[in-house]
Amino acid sequence: MYAIIVSGGKQYKAEKDLIVKVEKLDANVGDKVNFDVLLIADDGNVTTGNPVVASATCNAEVISHGKGDKLVIYRYKAKKNVRKKQGHRQPFTAVKILEIAK
DSSP states (O other): OEEEEEETTEEEEEETTOEEEEEOOSOOTTOEEEEEEEEEEETTEEEEOSSSOTTOEEEEEEEEEEEOOOEEEEEEETTTTEEEEEEEOOEEEEEEEEEEEO
């Protein structure tokens, strides 16, 4: 059984006991959070929502907060001696899926 959940404007595939890195949440480590469920698949039976499945819930526990790998952004203009190097690390929250209920 798996579900497609939405968090931070992005969709993630979630299964029981899976650790998922979602966009940073305003929750402390150890807190329980709930996600909206867009789709549930269980032994070939697929239920989709419009836009969410009303009877479905996805419960998770916050494991940790962190930052992703560094991305280097480098912009320049040829022949003009214009250069700009910039780095970015996207913050995330790691959550462990505890339960997916229909």
